Amino acid sequence: GDSVTQMEGPVTLSEEAFLTINCTYTATGYPSLFWYVQYPGEGLQLLLKATKADDKGSNKGFEATYRKETTSFHLEKGSVQVSDSAVYFCALSDQANAGKSTFGDGTTLTVKP
């Protein structure tokens, strides 16, 4: 079945540090890939997405590239801010599986001033 493996957290960084959160996946078909962010006490919201190999999703300074050869979708940001503190979820949706979404376990990021 489909699965998503995320870098274990928690991750603690200083403001302006470089961020990488690793995400690899296993899917039966050709999935779409997503990063969602959950701020404290809120629901998840889409951060970025990519629907085919070599696509790069980007938003709010965050980027991730769909790498089919390594089955990866790593999240990066060049300079994090305190306001980026949140839980980040990598997810895939597979058309071959009724469009069901599979989420990674989430990575908690804390950015200190």
Add this chain to the structure above:
Amino acid sequence: DTAVSQTPKYLVTQMGNDKSIKCEQNLGHDTMYWYKQDSKKFLKIMFSYNNKELIINETVPNRFSPKSPDKAHLNLHINSLELGDSAVYFCASSQGYTGIGNEQFFGPGTRLTVL
């Protein structure tokens, strides 16, 4: 205007009780979902409806029964609540299947505590 709303936001109840959580979306989407998030933040899909038809039904105890009266609403009824049902339940919606890149819009969550 709230895109996906859930009521109630907090629900505290005794073991053995029956409770319902309501979800409404005003985005005109045709697909709605229920997710369960445990205390470690792990997120698992429970159910998905497309145009009021059940399309995903994960391994969920049959004490949980979803009901979609129309495309804009998806309610979750839970019978005989157990301690292990304590979690945050999220409703979400999308236009069409997410497998073609459609994003999900999540509600604010309902924190259920079973005593």
